[in-house]
Amino acid sequence: MSASTREAVLGRIRRSNGARPNDPERKRVVEARLAGAPVGIVPQRGQLPHDEQVALFIRMAERANASIARIAGYDALPDEVSRWLRENNFPADLRMSEDPRLSGADFGETSLTIRHGVSDGEDLNGLSHAEAAIAETGTLVLVSGPENPTSLNFLPENHIVVVRAGNIGGDMEAVFPMLRERYGKGEMPRSLNFITGPSRSGDIEQTLLLGAHGPRALHIVIVD
Structure with a gap:
């Protein structure tokens, strides 16, 4: 995929989500998500001594x-x-x-x-x-x-x-x-x-x- 095609695809996704390029709030959310590495739901089977x-x-x-x-x-x-x-x-x-x-x-x-x-x-x-x-x-x-x-x-x-x-x-x-x-x-x-x-x-x-x-x-x- 070329850079122009990739940007066009991402642009359509942003518009459908009501976002704008380089939105500082969205960047903050993404950076917090990556830094925090939150844990999802963990099955009980392995939760043992x-x-x-x-x-x-x-x-x-x-x-x-x-x-x-x-x-x-x-x-x-x-x-x-x-x-x-x-x-x-x-x-x-x-x-x-x-x-x-x-x-x-x-x-x-x-x-x-x-x-x-x-x-x-x-x-x-x-x-x-x-x-x-x-x-x-x-x-x-x-x-x-x-x-x-x-x-x-x-x-x-x-x-x-x-x-x-x-x-x-x-x-x-x-x-x-x-x-x-x-x-x-x-x-x-x-x-x-x-x-x-x-x-x-x-x-x-x-x-x-x-x-x-x-x-x-x-x-x-x-x-x-």
Whole structure:
């Protein structure tokens, strides 16, 4: 759309609303709305004590066909990743993100072949770190950036995602304040991915196909 066409469309909208260009009162209302980030109606299902939010997240994620493990700290992550890959007969090969929170996980003691960074589309197993999670739907929240390439969320056949228990919120509305606190208002990551269970699709006969648009398997590791 050209600038002149866009201005013509916006001009018609203003006239239909009885507004005038650069109306200071309307600008004030818009700026207040953006600055305040008001919260809408929030469902009650996720309004629980935090331990119960974590339990709800686990139930909902498992219902979406994800598997779950809980570990005490990042030092236990390499053993958990190795166990999950081994028990599912997946290759001992892993493409992982360079998130600094994973620096406490020493994969050097495992038999895994480790690569870092962006997936080239040939990786069978990927490891990412989620920014947060949503209890009411069992959803992981992952942001884009050099530390956690978005390609790791969609290209590997099997996806392992780490999330801190403390970053599990009751609902979607609880996630955005977490992101603003970390990145600052107006500095959000370019992409925000919400992932609930492994990728799947159903045709007109409702035949479920896993891995249609992304990983076939999703394993979530909660770090207490």
